[in-house]
Amino acid sequence: MRRKLVLSAVFFSLCLLVSGQLIAQIPLKYGASREGKRTDAAMQRWRENRFGQFIHFGLYSLAGGHWNGKYVEGAAEWIKGNARISDEDYEALTRQFVLPEFDAREWARIAKEMGVKYSVITTKHHEGFCLWPSEYTDYDVSRTPFGRDLLKEYVDAYTQEGIDVYFYYSIIDWNHPDWRSRVETVEDSLAFFRYCDFMNKQITELMTRYPEVKGFWFDGTWDKSVVKFGKITWDIEQLMHRLNPGIICGSRLRVDEKGARHFDTNGKLMGDYEQGWERSLPEKAPQNDWECVMTIPENQWGYQADWRGHIKSATEIIEMLAAATSMNGNFVLNFGPKGDGSLREEEKQMARKVGKWMQLNGEAIYGCVQAPLKPQKWGYYTRHRDNGFVYMVVCYQPVSGMLKVVLPTGSVIENCVVLGKEGMELKPEKSTKNEFVIPAPEVKDGFPYVIRLKLKEGDSVGNYVAPKV
């Protein structure tokens, strides 16, 4: 009998362990450096920004996804490898880096028009070319006909427009002689640690030359060299916090000493937000802060002259932004400027359409969080963190003409209007004890619309525990 009890206890614990309910905590030196959501003002600002822009710009922008007159398959910013371009031929692009149409103030104006509150720029992508005059390499803007400090012009122009700036920095550096994708020999180790020293110097340079930077968006931490020496990513995090304790950094930087990425071996998030949502959205709200980065075509971050496949419409982008906000996440839309420094027409169009929508409906996005209400098929609920309104972002117009809403028992809808038509109140009908139907307004422009609900005082939507869905 006793043996049976012991065996079933062991079996039960194993099931829990396997199901992840009970991760046996092991001591980690280079695991998560902090736990739980940050509550400081800098992070709260990041949360309230909600909508951001990504800018992928580098030597790859000159190639535009084509080489020797031919379209090159794959992501345009990976063209060096995709087209098997020699180091010499690729480096020759620096002599074409003239940027006759580059105007950071125009980029910033268009970002402002689109309604983004922050912007992330590739200071150095995997190619290793730096958009600022770095003391630690010649492979940068200062050795090109353009010659100017592009990063400074970007930082000044965006800051002038009131848009927070963030720096993308690739750990992978195909140009640097000491970069190693794997470390197998003593020589590899010596080179790789020289590279880490170079990297720490560049990160320090970026944070001291451009103190406006609010955070870093690290990439390229999947290679064996980084996974094997996770401590280097701990060191980078410690370095950044020494230089600016409020700096914000996502989970993609970090690797613990066991090789675990994003979440350490004990299941704890390493970084200030989940940075794994690339061209995808979660099914339900993650526990942590999180950010989705999205491309307009299927998978092109750098400039590709010939977009193929499905190109997302402004309506699709707006729905993704609303979905992200409804799950407490940020949404960052990518632009890949052309090799002459100008923005492509499709992206300017996108900025105009999304910006027009944001002007009318931004209050349902900025500073908003998940409204814990039963999800409905017509779209997404958001809730402003302190104005008390609940927003319904309607993306799927019901043929019934009726929008169903289930509220906390005893709730009363005091006011119900479509943003932009505040003068015309909608009349919700109470169908059962806590279900209402709202007559759907006519959709004319093919864009989502937003209904704003004012609930009777005392309705605790904030604390309402939505039924398990």
Ligand SMILES: C[C@@H]1O/C(=N\OC(=O)Nc2ccccc2)[C@@H](O)[C@H](O)[C@@H]1O
């Ligand atoms: C934002 C993108 O980030 C990248 N890579 O991201 C990933 O590798 N993402 C990833 C990796 C494994 C699983 C899921 C996503 C880069 O290679 C790409 O050029 C672009 O800058």
